[in-house]
Structure formats: structure tokens, C-alpha cells
């Protein structure tokens with residue numbers, strides 16, 4: 796289940812093919828609950844991939860954004 800108490804809008808939910816607009820930790824929600832929700836790290840400008848099983852029906856929900864180190868002003 797989604798974590799409780801975290802404000803979220805439809806803008807924070809992404810599907811395969813969408814460009815990652817913010818690096819960070821995303822919760823992955825699979826169709827038909829063929830797999831339990833889990834977290835992944837996605838990096839800015841990549842595209843969210845399709846699931847090997849539920850393909851385009853997987854959804855990515857931004858849990859905690861964090862700037863990728865290589866793009867941070869102190870490290871680039």
C-alpha cells in the first residue's frame with residue numbers, strides 16, 4: 796500500500812515512457828498486484844521503463860526527491 800500521510804497529486808505519478816523530471820526514490824506499483832510495491836531510484840532525464848510482467852501498467856510514485864550528485868553544483 797502507499798505510504799500514509801504523504802501529500803501527493805496526480806502529477807507525482809508516472810508511467811513507462813515518461814521522462815524522469817526529478818531524481819529520487821520512487822515507489823513502484825504493479826498492475827494486478829503481481830508484485831508487491833517496492834522502491835527504486837530514478838535519475839533525472841531517464842525514462843521510466845516498462846515492467847517485464849505488467850508492461851505499461853506499472854506506475855511510479857515519487858516518494859522522496861533528491862538531486863543526483865553529478866548534477867549538483869558542488870560536484871559538477
Ligand SMILES: [Zn+2]
Pocket residue numbers: 825826829830846847848849850853
Ligand atoms: Zn509489473
